[in-house]
Amino acid sequence: MAIPHPRDVQLAVVNWLDERYPFTKAIDEAMYQRVPNFANAFYYCFGGMVFVIIVLQLLTGILLAIYYVPDARGTPAAAYTSVLFIQSNVYLGWLIRGVHFWGANILILMVLLHMARVYWTGSYRAPRELNWMVGATMLLLILAFALTGYLLPWDTKAYFASEVTIKIMGLPPPPQLGAFIKTLVQGGPVVGPPTLQIFFTTHVFLLPALIVLLMYVHFRLIRAHGIAEPL
Ligand code: HEM
Numbered sequence: 001m002a003i004p005h006p007r008d009v010q011l012a013v014v015n016w017l018d019e020r021y022p023f024t025k026a027i028d029e030a031m032y033q034r035v036p037n038f039a040n041a042f043y044y045c046f047g048g049m050v051f052v053i054i055v056l057q058l059l060t061g062i063l064l065a066i067y068y069v070p071d072a073r074g075t076p077a078a079a080y081t082s083v084l085f086i087q088s089n090v091y092l093g094w095l096i097r098g099v100h101f102w103g104a105n106i107l108i109l110m111v112l113l114h115m116a117r118v119y120w121t122g123s124y125r126a127p128r129e130l131n132w133m134v135g136a137t138m139l140l141l142i143l144a145f146a147l148t149g150y151l152l153p154w155d156t157k158a159y160f161a162s163e164v165t166i167k168i169m170g171l172p173p174p175p176q177l178g179a180f181i182k183t184l185v186q187g188g189p190v191v192g193p194p195t196l197q198i199f200f201t202t203h204v205f206l207l208p209a210l211i212v213l214l215m216y217v218h219f220r221l222i223r224a225h226g227i228a229e230p231l
Contacts, residue, residue: 039227046114051215053107057145058208060100067093070200072154072193079154079196104146111139123228131221134214141211148203154196162199163191 017023067086071078086093115135118124124132151162170182187194 033223036227036229038230043113043117043120044227046110046117050107050110050114053103053110054211054215057100057103057107060096060103061204061208063096064100065204068152070152070196072196077154079152083153083155104149107142108146111142115139121228122231125228128221128225128228131218131225134218134221138211138214138218141207141214145203145207145211148199148207151196151199152203159191162195166191166195 014024018025064086067082067090069078069082083097086097088094090096118132118135147162147165151158166182166186169185170178172178172181183189185195185198186192187198
């Protein structure tokens with residue numbers, strides 16, 4: 001029996017899949033789109049940069065989570081020593097942690113530049129208001145990422161900085177509402193092990209799920225409307 005050429009095997013597999021679901025058509029539609037010439041200006045790159053950095057944050061975050069221990073009990077706490085271990089013992093741990101840290105900072109800068117571009121070109125106007133709102137929600141999610149991630153090393157700086165931000169969250173009137181928010185975020189009367197547990201769960205499960213979902217909506221809306229003509 002003659003050995004089939006690898007390309008024929010590839011074609012047979014693609015055809016088999018396409019008969020069951022139109023993959024080729026769906027991928028073609030997703031990948032190939034004419035982009036207007038004005039979108040070649042450098043300031044149209046910021047949204048894409050935000051996307052690339054978020055992917056990088058997800059990847060480095062998964063690697064950090066392999067060694068990070070979200071446990072604030074004991075002195076020194078496992079959370080603290082696990083971060084030290086990543087920094088000094090894990091192979092390239094310092095690099096992964098450094099990329100995650102600087103990624104977080106540059107991400108905020110890029111989102112602000114992206115927003116400024118959208119504002120500058122007037123692209124928030126009808127019919128793109130909904131996408132502006134989706135974007136603004138993602139901005140809040142990114143700030144929540146930064147806030148919850150800051151506590152995770154569980155060192156003195158992380159502890160007292162988070163205590164301040166949580167205190168601020170307890171300020172909205174009436175006092176009962178502020179106290180409720182504060183207790184909810186803190187997981188008790190003071191910043192302690194339950195706080196770390198809540199921040200960790202929010203940082204690695206809740207926020208990534210929400211931002212991936214909203215990025216999908218953001219990109220579907222961009223595709224639905226096309227890039228806006230600048231004012
Ligand atoms: C996770 C964060 C975000 C990602 C990954 C993202 C990504 C993108 C990308 C790739 C584009 C295509 C054009 C470009 O790159 O400039 C875009 C367009 C847009 N973004 Fe974002 N964005 C994010 C956050 C935001 C924020 C914070 C806002 C505003 C509050 C926003 C509002 C918009 C609007 C209105 C458009 C349509 C602009 C047009 O049609 O010219 N986005 N976004």
